Amino acid sequence: MTLDAQKMQKTIHTLLTPGKGILAADESSGTIKKRFASIALESTEESRRDYRDMLLTTQGYQNFISGVILYDETVDQKSRKGPTFSETIAARGVIPGIKTDEGKEEHPFWNPQSLTRGLNGLGKRLKEYTDRSNGTLGFTKWRQVILVDPTPSVSFLDYAMHIMAEQAAWSQSEGYVPICEPEILMDGSHALDQCASVTSRTLEMLYTCMEAQQVDPALTILKTNMVLSGKETKKDAPEDVGTATLKAFQASLPSSMPGIVFLSGGQSSVQATENLNACALQAKKVKAPWILTFSYGRALQDDALKTWGGKNENVAAAQEAFLKRARLNGLAQRGEYAKTME
Numbered sequence: 001m002t003l004d005a006q007k008m009q010k011t012i013h014t015l016l017t018p019g020k021g022i023l024a025a026d027e028s029s030g031t032i033k034k035r036f037a038s039i040a041l042e043s044t045e046e047s048r049r050d051y052r053d054m055l056l057t058t059q060g061y062q063n064f065i066s067g068v069i070l071y072d073e074t075v076d077q078k079s080r081k082g083p084t085f086s087e088t089i090a091a092r093g094v095i096p097g098i099k100t101d102e103g104k105e106e107h108p109f110w111n112p113q114s115l116t117r118g119l120n121g122l123g124k125r126l127k128e129y130t131d132r133s134n135g136t137l138g139f140t141k142w143r144q145v146i147l148v149d150p151t152p153s154v155s156f157l158d159y160a161m162h163i164m165a166e167q168a169a170w171s172q173s174e175g176y177v178p179i180c181e182p183e184i185l186m187d188g189s190h191a192l193d194q195c196a197s198v199t200s201r202t203l204e205m206l207y208t209c210m211e212a213q214q215v216d217p218a219l220t221i222l223k224t225n226m227v228l229s230g231k232e233t234k235k236d237a238p239e240d241v242g243t244a245t246l247k248a249f250q251a252s253l254p255s256s257m258p259g260i261v262f263l264s265g266g267q268s269s270v271q272a273t274e275n276l277n278a279c280a281l282q283a284k285k286v287k288a289p290w291i292l293t294f295s296y297g298r299a300l301q302d303d304a305l306k307t308w309g310g311k312n313e314n315v316a317a318a319q320e321a322f323l324k325r326a327r328l329n330g331l332a333q334r335g336e337y338a339k340t341m342e
């Protein structure tokens with residue numbers, strides 16, 4: 001085994017530690033601006049620094065968080081105490097990673113489906129990230145969003161998943177574990193089984209494209225959605241989510257792939273924890289070969305963001321809110337969460 005492969009295996013082992021999950025703190029400039037607008041805070045380099053500092057200096061978060069996804073700016077941004085955020089994270093035994101995609105673009109004929117961009121010069125960019133993070137980064141993350149309605153065509157899925165597989169190839173060639181994130185969006189009024197069908201078609205396509213590009217599935221992590229009904233319809237029972245999600249995975253994923261980390265996708269914080277717990281229980285029941293855990297953005301941060309409100313005096317309370325969500329999701333990863341713990 002090459003040194004890079006050994007490094008990637010070690011990264012995967014740490015990221016998928018039972019009882020832990022990943023914090024997605026990779027909001028691009030446009031997204032963080034929207035999040036801050038919800039607390040009437042202007043997005044500046046300083047306010048973004050203060051917010052990430054609040055999250056990433058929370059005492060004990062490493063007991064429930066194994067990795068943190070960062071955005072370009074945050075990688076070598078200095079935390080309040082001096083070291084860069086990558087170094088601050090790594091010093092706690094948590095693995096920092098980097099979002100490599102550069103957002104979505106319209107396609108002239110596939111609209112409203114869109115394509116994720118960012119492959120140009122990626123090999124060079126990854127080498128720069130190694131330097132900028134002082135070698136602390138362990139993984140990359142690339143997200144492609146997919147609408148259930150209109151039904152994605154085979155050609156669209158094939159093209160989008162080939163792009164994602166190419167990003168995975170570049171990542172592995174630089175010793176980074178690619179976290180591949182096809183996100184089937186909750187937008188719309190589709191039924192649970194429509195989401196299930198698009199999810200399994202997409203995942204099957206992704207791993208076929210990886211094979212075509214010689215990506216080793218055993219050195220990847222999948223970040224994807226749970227199978228859910230559209231957000232304009234009913235709220236699904238957690239047991240139905242667990243059953244449908246594991247069924248979709250069993251129909252489409254290779255058993256050599258080590259783990260799946262869920263995005264929250266617009267579920268409420270509590271709903272995301274409840275559904276993760278249901279997926280964990282179902283995974284045990286069907287003896288799934290993968291580790292399942294969380295890689296939430298909004299479902300880990302929303303309560304903390306609201307509590308913080310951009311004010312220094314609220315830092316301790318906001319950190320407590322963040323730690324609570326991390327801890328409860330850690331329990332849900334083991335299937336040991338109950339709503340009464342809220």
Ligand code: 5MM
Pocket residue numbers: 024025026027028029030031032069103143183263264265266295296297298299
């Ligand atoms: C934190 O949000 C991430 C960045 O999104 P943009 O590129 O749109 O700014 C996003 O990729 C995130 O990692 C995943 O969607 C998971 O976040 P949620 O909020 O769905 O759990």
